[in-house]
Structure formats: C-alpha cells, structure tokens
Amino acid sequence: MIIRLILGSKSDFTMEINEETPILVILRDLFYSGDWRNMKRDFESVPELYKQIEMLEEIERKITSLNEMIYEPIVWTEVVEFLEKYGFTPESLMNVTADGLYELAIEYADKNQADTAKDILKFATKVDKNYAPAYELYGSLLLEEGDVEGAIKYLNRSIEIDPWLVQSYSMLGEAYYNMGKYETAIEYWEKEITLSPSDTFTYFMLADAYTKIGDLGKAVEVLEKFRLNSENSIIALYELAGLYRKLGNEAKAKEYESLLMEVDPQKDPNGIEIWAKVHLKKGNYEKVINTVESIINTNSEARHLSLILAVAYAKTGKMDMARQVIDELKEDNFWYLYGKKEFFDELLTQSEKEKCGIV
Numbered sequence: 001m002i003i004r005l006i007l008g009s010k011s012d013f014t015m016e017i018n019e020e021t022p023i024l025v026i027l028r029d030l031f032y033s034g035d036w037r038n039m040k041r042d043f044e045s046v047p048e049l050y051k052q053i054e055m056l057e058e059i060e061r062k063i064t065s066l067n068e069m070i071y072e073p074i075v076w077t078e079v080v081e082f083l084e085k086y087g088f089t090p091e092s093l094m095n096v097t098a099d100g101l102y103e104l105a106i107e108y109a110d111k112n113q114a115d116t117a118k119d120i121l122k123f124a125t126k127v128d129k130n131y132a133p134a135y136e137l138y139g140s141l142l143l144e145e146g147d148v149e150g151a152i153k154y155l156n157r158s159i160e161i162d163p164w165l166v167q168s169y170s171m172l173g174e175a176y177y178n179m180g181k182y183e184t185a186i187e188y189w190e191k192e193i194t195l196s197p198s199d200t201f202t203y204f205m206l207a208d209a210y211t212k213i214g215d216l217g218k219a220v221e222v223l224e225k226f227r228l229n230s231e232n233s234i235i236a237l238y239e240l241a242g243l244y245r246k247l248g249n250e251a252k253a254k255e256y257e258s259l260l261m262e263v264d265p266q267k268d269p270n271g272i273e274i275w276a277k278v279h280l281k282k283g284n285y286e287k288v289i290n291t292v293e294s295i296i297n298t299n300s301e302a303r304h305l306s307l308i309l310a311v312a313y314a315k316t317g318k319m320d321m322a323r324q325v326i327d328e329l330k331e332d333n334f335w336y337l338y339g340k341k342e343f344f345d346e347l348l349t350q351s352e353k354e355k356c357g358i359v
Helices: 021-032 036-043 047-062 076-085 099-110 114-127 132-144 148-161 166-178 182-195 200-212 216-227 234-246 250-262 269-281 285-298 300-315 319-332 334-339 341-347 350-355
Strands: 002-006 012-016
Touching: 021 036, 021 047, 021 076, 021 099, 036 047, 076 114, 099 114, 099 132, 114 132, 132 148, 132 166, 148 166, 166 182, 166 200, 182 200, 200 216, 200 234, 216 234, 234 250, 234 269, 250 269, 269 285, 269 300, 269 341, 285 300, 300 319, 300 341, 300 350, 319 350
Parallel strands: none
Antiparallel strands: 002 012
16 A cells, blocks of 8 residues: 655655554564664665655654554564564664563563563563563563472572662562572562562561571561551551560560551551451451441442451341341452451351351
C-alpha cells in the first residue's frame, strides 16, 4: 500500500506502508528508547529498511508523533521473526539498550507468560551482558518455577554486576530459606535491609530465619529494630510478644500484648486479623464487631475481613448472621475461606463451626 501525503502546496511526499512498517516503530521504542538516529546506525546495512526509517522519521518531523498507539500490543515472536529475516542478531545491534526489553519481559511475566519473558531476557543479556536487572528477573522467574539452583546462579550474577540490586538479595534469601539453609538466607536478608531498611517484609522473614536456627535473641533484635520506625506494627508486636514468652520474659510479652490491643487497627491494615484474634481470645467480641464492621463499611476492598465477623457473631450467639457471612464467602471467595481453616479451628468450637456452616 502506498500513502501519498501532500504537505502544503510545494511538498509531495510518498511512502510505501506494509505490514512490517509498524515493527520498525516497535524496534525504535523497544531497542532505542525512541531514538531514530541510533537505530539508523544499526540498520545502515539494509537499504530498504534504512529508507523506511528515514521516511518514518520524516513523518514525525512534519506530521505527527509515532507511538505505541499504532502497534500495541508488542508480539515478541513477530519481532524475532523480523530480525531473523533481515539477519540481525543481538550481537549485531551495537546501539541497542536493554531497558525496553526488560520492561517488555515484565509485561509478559505479569501475564503469566514466563517462557516468553525468559526468551526476551536472554535476548537482553546478549544485547548487554552486564544488564543486571535482566539476570535478576530471570532468576526470579526460575525461582517461581522451582529451579532453585538456576535461580541462584542468575541472581548471584546480577549482584556481581550491581551489588546494590536489593531485589536480588531478597530473592536469594528466599531461595536459600526454601532449601532450609537458614544461615545463608540470613546473610542475604541482612544485606538487603542494610541497603534498603524500609523493606518491611524482609524483617519478618529474617526474624523467622533466626527463629528457625534457635537464635531467638537475634530474632527479637531484628523486630525491635523494625519497630524503631513502625512502633505500632500489629504484626511486630504480636511476634515479639511470642518471642519474649519463649525466652521466658513474661513481663515483656504481656507488655507487648497490651500495646497491641491499644493499637488502632485501621492504621495498620495488614495486622487487622491478628489484632482481632487477640481481642477475640480475650472475649472482646463487641469491640471486634464494631471495629471490623466500620472498616468493611468504609472500604469495599476489605470484604474478606468478614470472616472475622463470622467468628465474633458466632461467639455472641448470632448464628444466623455468622452463617450468612460464611455462605457469602463460600460463594464469592471459597479458597480464601478454605485457607483460613486454622483461624476458625483456633477460635471456634466444633459445635460453633457446625452451627454457622463452616463444616
């Protein structure tokens, strides 16, 4: 197809458009961060493509910008086929950056297309063998697939290139933890929180790893350090109370339990379930009902907390209300309900579970 563009009375500009033309725009954005000049340096050896690139550049200069609206979505297999057709390899593309490839790999990974994501990352590491984020993401994907040894290899390579790549330390800690090598996991997680003290989840994993090797004092030290910036963390208070009790410090355990009960759970959404469990064990059923109902009524995304209400309703003899909650959870979120079996077993008797329809 030939498009003739008339620009004013003295300009007559023509361009042949075919199914490959959008791929050139994809390559510009994916490999060259939108820079036609660097792209032309790599395509000088293919005159027909070079000419099209110049025409596309002219369109942008005189008419309109060319962006993802003309080619989305990017289909990686089409990109590869195009490059192979014209004899391009990752090594022959001398002016390419890996940033766009990395972002595309994330998109595919987010769509659960891990194999394609890994293909893209392999291409990225051939384009730039020192592009650390590609090794980190590749290793993370391998870890999700259960290839722990492969994951460790790629993650270690990523921090050899970039010792500041925090996510790699996190993933390496997870890999070794899953292998039962808690001391090694601790080493990596300690490095992670040194580089990034705000990585909340890592403090709890690190404390758990110390607990696994029997060093309860270090577990306490880690969580106390976390509390310096998050003193009202419900989860930290709960974990610390348990650790102090195991260490025989009952006074400290009770102190932290008291602090936990005074925390406003709406200021720590991640700890609402733990907060409720403590109050339910203390028999503060109405307090739990009032607080959780208020949270659910003001936040549509908090509907899962209704399982707490089911327990509180059952404990106050409101079995019809408890059953209604359970029935709704069974219909809308059965697997979440199933995953909370331990929560119900801990707080309800067999008779109460039967009356509200949990079993």
